Amino acid sequence: MPSAGIRQPLDIAIAGGGIASMCLARALGDIPNLRVQIFEARQDPGEDGQAFGLGSNAQRALELMDPILRSAIDRAGGVRMDPSARVMMASPGQGHGEWIADIGHEIPQIIVGRGAFQRELQKTISHIPIHTGQRIIKVEDQAASSTGNPCQVKIHLEDGSSRIVDAVIGCDGVNSVVRTAVLLPEHPESVKSSRSGSYHSRTIIPIQDGINAFGDEYCKLKVQNIWIGNGCVVLTDRFDDGKKMQLITNFGGKRTWDREEDWGVLDGEVLKQDLAMEFGDFGKEVWAVRGLQWSGNPCYQCADCSLKAHQRHAKIYAGAVKTHVQTPTYAKGNMCLLGDAAQTISPAQGAGAGQAIEDALALATVMAFVQSPEDIAKAFQVYDSVRRPRRSDVARSSGEAGLFLRGRLEGVGLDMEKMRQYLSKWADNVHNYDAAKMVQELKERMR
Ligand SMILES: Cc1cc2nc3c(=O)[nH]c(=O)nc-3n(C[C@H](O)[C@H](O)[C@H](O)COP(=O)(O)OP(=O)(O)OC[C@H]3O[C@@H](n4cnc5c(N)ncnc54)[C@H](O)[C@@H]3O)c2cc1C
Structure with missing residues (x-):
């Protein structure tokens, strides 16, 4: 016993x-x-x-x-x-x-x-x-x-x-x-x-910012939204009794994480290139995610404004996916x-x-x-x-x-x-x- x-x-x-x-x-x-x-x-x-x-x-x-x-x-x-x-x-x-x-x-x-x-x-x-x-x-x-x-x-x-x-x-x-x-x-x-090659970033925003960016369509339901692209994926979900939204991006197409440290802040220029390479053909919703995630001052409509907003703030926390x-x-x-x-x-x-x-x-x-x-x-x-x-x-x-x-x-x-x-x-x-x-x-x- x-x-x-x-x-x-x-x-x-x-x-x-x-x-x-x-x-x-x-x-x-x-x-x-x-x-x-x-x-x-x-x-x-x-x-x-x-x-x-x-x-x-x-x-x-x-x-x-x-x-x-x-x-x-x-x-x-x-x-x-x-x-x-x-x-x-x-x-x-x-x-x-x-x-x-x-x-x-x-x-x-x-x-x-x-x-x-x-x-x-x-x-x-x-x-x-x-x-x-x-x-x-x-x-x-x-x-x-x-x-x-x-x-x-x-x-x-x-x-x-x-x-x-x-x-x-x-x-x-x-x-x-x-x-x-x-x-x-x-x-x-x-x-x-070892590193899987892909890298990801995560950001937390108040739910109201999420509603402004995506509209009610994607926020009124308590559901994890997943947008699948060609080589990358974007996810959003809610927590903290629904008051917060989490934004996750995984770059896995053409860019890899090649720094020695596992996590870090991405330079704006690098981000711009990665966006063009990885998210160039993504739609409005995804650009809204990027604008929110990286600028804290989002444009909800287009890639250009997202990039400009980002360049003003330029703080992107990202890291390697390890297994x-x-x-x-x-x-x-x-x-x-x-x-x-x-x-x-x-x-x-x-x-x-x-x-x-x-x-x-x-x-x-x-x-x-x-x-x-x-x-x-x-x-x-x-x-x-x-x-x-x-x-x-x-x-x-x-x-x-x-x-x-x-x-x-x-x-x-x-x-x-x-x-x-x-x-x-x-x-x-x-x-x-x-x-x-x-x-x-x-x-x-x-x-
Ligand atoms: C991007 C991403 C998204 C994820 N999403 C999900 C998800 O949606 N659902 C899910 O189930 N899982 C998810 N995971 C996985 C999940 O986060 C981990 O599997 C889980 O946190 C592992 O818990 P752990 O306690 O084993 O390790 P950890 O949470 O890493 O905790 C380890 C602890 O040990 C401490 N520590 C480290 N080294 C030492 C040392 N030498 N001496 C003393 N202390 C030390 C650290 O400070 C830390 O507190 C995700 C992971 C990633 C990277």
């Missing part, structure tokens, strides 16, 4: 304080023999202003972990998109402006502000220490050192101090330090993420990986945070069976055996969806009928996942 015959609490360090970490900490906090603490590099982990969509699978997994985690979406002002998304064509000569399809799921996706959601999650773990401003720079499995206890792990912090714990769970995102410790020396080729091509294992000894640290996937299906939440549910399930440090490695292996195939499937479909959204999927392209057929099954593998069955399977493997 889980959690019986406890000797002394096991020290569990969670690296990173993002969505994955907070959900996991809440679920682990209910297991009596675990003493959990979080190490987060940033001073304020909930400061990020962007929003993301949580699909049916994420909502169900949160509910299974703890209903208070599911209701955190509502407390954070999450907006239910119904239908989940509306897809339109944005290439003249190929049905510009035409409706392609609505995407529906049994439980529609909810768009929620990342920072607001994280702050609500954090309120549910007030009993768990979060060490902010504490970057982990190295993690060592003590089995690797001649003097160490094989069931412990040492973490080194940026301030020069170190801690010995019974296990480390890497929720430290795409450039995870724990990932390096798990994959080296056996899999050096898999440690780093892990593969992860040969999510666990080694008493270290394991969760969320983007385990495998960062293309954002095209809006599935990454949902995967992190499913991971947290899975890991909390196996950790309930751990009674001593010696049990941890087995729990991590069982977690790996169930989560890796699931994530690989979502990574594959998300990569394909990225090509689709840019009109580049082989055999589909910008053919409206083929696009409709493709969209009729959009992200079904992501949304229809049976998390309750996953929990059952994990329990059976742990017994």
